[in-house]
Amino acid sequence: MASVRVDSEVTRIMIGVNESSIKGYPHASISSKSAFEWTLNKIIRSNTSGFKLLFLHVQVPDEDGFDDVDSIYASPQDFRDANRKDKINGSHLLEYFVNRCHDIGVVCEAWVKRGDAKEVICHEVKRVKPDLLVVGNRGLGPFQRVFVGTVSEFCVKHCECPVVTIKRSAEETPNDPVDD
Amino acid sequence: MASVRVDSEVTRIMIGVNESSIKGYPHASISSKSAFEWTLNKIIRSNTSGFKLLFLHVQVPDEDGFDDVDSIYASPQDFRDANRKDKINGSHLLEYFVNRCHDIGVVCEAWVKRGDAKEVICHEVKRVKPDLLVVGNRGLGPFQRVFVGTVSEFCVKHCECPVVTIKRSAEETPNDPVDD
Numbered sequence: 290m291a292s293v294r295v296d297s298e299v300t301r302i303m304i305g306v307n308e309s310s311i312k313g314y315p316h317a318s319i320s321s322k323s324a325f326e327w328t329l330n331k332i333i334r335s336n337t338s339g340f341k342l343l344f345l346h347v348q349v350p351d352e353d354g355f356d357d358v359d360s361i362y363a364s365p366q367d368f369r370d371a372n373r374k375d376k377i378n379g380s381h382l383l384e385y386f387v388n389r390c391h392d393i394g395v396v397c398e399a400w401v402k403r404g405d406a407k408e409v410i411c412h413e414v415k416r417v418k419p420d421l422l423v424v425g426n427r428g429l430g431p432f433q434r435v436f437v438g439t440v441s442e443f444c445v446k447h448c449e450c451p452v453v454t455i456k457r458s459a460e461e462t463p464n465d466p467v468d469d
Numbered sequence: 470m471a472s473v474r475v476d477s478e479v480t481r482i483m484i485g486v487n488e489s490s491i492k493g494y495p496h497a498s499i500s501s502k503s504a505f506e507w508t509l510n511k512i513i514r515s516n517t518s519g520f521k522l523l524f525l526h527v528q529v530p531d532e533d534g535f536d537d538v539d540s541i542y543a544s545p546q547d548f549r550d551a552n553r554k555d556k557i558n559g560s561h562l563l564e565y566f567v568n569r570c571h572d573i574g575v576v577c578e579a580w581v582k583r584g585d586a587k588e589v590i591c592h593e594v595k596r597v598k599p600d601l602l603v604v605g606n607r608g609l610g611p612f613q614r615v616f617v618g619t620v621s622e623f624c625v626k627h628c629e630c631p632v633v634t635i636k637r638s639a640e641e642t643p644n645d646p647v648d649d
Binding site for chain 2: 300327331332334335336339420421445451452453454455456
């Protein structure tokens with residue numbers, strides 16, 4: 290029996306994550322968690338050594354202003370070492386994902402960038418060259434989409450790598466589907 | 470260390486495949502093969518028992534006309550048993566993919582439907598409920614897309630499961646990119 294020709298390098302999957310619009314920082318949005326859980330359960334499965342996860346959080350700049358951030362978080366200790374500035378700039382959102390990966394034994398990296406989410410994600414895809422980008426999606430209808438925009442649609446169209454969009458399950462959708 | 474909670478069932482990946490516009494039947498298009506190879510090398514990797522591949526070929530009806538086909542091909546023997554009618558209706562295209570899976574040890578099914586590719590694929594997704602749909606794409610620019618249509622864009626928008634589109638690599642693109 291022949292075997293699958295597996296590239297010696299791991300499959301690198303980038304996951305775009307954002308904060309919950311309901312709970313705020315440091316809580317991840319429902320759709321970010323859905324995208325993460327789908328990747329674990331349907332793609333990585335038991336093959337934890339075959340994959341590397343790359344978590345990108347794009348923070349929309351606020352009026353306070355802060356410098357562009359390039360810190361990399363790869364273990365729980367990295368978060369314990371983080372200073373107050375990191376707590377402010379959204380990197381604490383990444384702790385949930387990095388801790389889960391650490392517990393499971395999946396190698397990961399996580400970082401924060403700021404700017405327009407859809408443009409920054411495509412820019413980071415171009416720079417980092419993942420094998421796959423996974424983004425969550427609230428599953429909004431066309432009417433709602435007009436007002437909230439969809440980062441996922443932009444990424445599917447413009448990012449220079451395969452992109453998969455994961456919708457939240459129906460039972461996880463809040464009363465107001467714009468919430469996440 | 471915690472482990473990934475893996476659903477007891479395998480991850481079922483549907484791959485839409487079509488014939489080569491250059492070589493005709495039974496040859497698969499470049500983008501179909503790209504979608505298949507990407508799935509093997511980047512997703513399944515060495516975890517051959519964790520996945521099942523579902524190959525769907527949608528044949529555009531021609532003036533000869535033939536009955537709707539629901540035959541299922543799961544091993545090389547199935548093709549040896551196939552009659553002449555199967556050869557005519559496009560199922561011989563599937564032999565390449567089923568044989569590769571058999572050699573590698575990945576469980577698969579393959580079947581032919583006829584009709585409008587984008588609509589049949591979405592209909593079959595609704596019926597079969599795969600965890601992921603993988604479709605190839607020629608990577609055409611907006612000008613060329615207007616004339617050839619893109620099944621993949623329709624599927625991304627309308628299929629009721631996560632969808633990933635795989636472009637051909639640049640070195641595999643024929644002189645006329647509409648060819649496949």
